[in-house]
Amino acid sequence: MERTFLMVKPDGVQRNLIGEIVSRFEKKGFQLVGAKLMHIPTELAEQHYGEHKERPFFGELVDFITSGPVFAMVWEGENVIATARQMMGSTNPKDAAPGTIRGDFGLTVGKNVIHGSDSPASAAREIGLFFKEDELVEYKKLVNEWIY
Ligand code: RTP
Ligand code: MG
Secondary structure: OOEEEEEEOHHHHHOOOHHHHHHHHHHHOOEEEEEEEEOOOHHHHHHHOHHHOOOOOHHHHHHHHOOOOEEEEEEEOOOHHHHHHHHHOOOOOOOOOOOOHHHHHOOOOOOOOEEEOOOHHHHHHHHHHHOOHHHOOOOOOOHHHHOO
């Protein structure tokens, strides 16, 4: 089953949006397989955003993502990578549609609340950077055996 790496950025954590964001992916029907609140070390931030290292905003991006705790997650489900990106909305919140996470909560491109992997290759790379294999939990939903 497909997996993606999602992360509530420091602005989302400061604004108490962890629950709201987790809830959206839960209600959509995706399954949470790993999560942790953490400070990102500078070296990990530089690796994570390595594709942007020549961009003028790289320094700011690394400073911001290491400025406070983030909530890192792995989610599972069919087409979860592309669907999560749709649920997040455009990178710049001014272009993000209402109903998307960035459209509803984001204010500026630098502080846009959430990160999500943009391809299967990015997802595999980012999950590997942030999680050890034994931090990911596989489980079946048993609820249909428990209720009528
Ligand atoms: P992310 O990687 O954080 O999920 O965001 P994304 O794929 O939608 O956008 P990406 O192009 O990968 O850019 C990564 C982050 O860099 C910041 N950014 N700042 N000042 C600027 O022009 C600018 N452009 C991008 C954003 O915070 C973006 O999320
Ligand atoms: Mg990106």
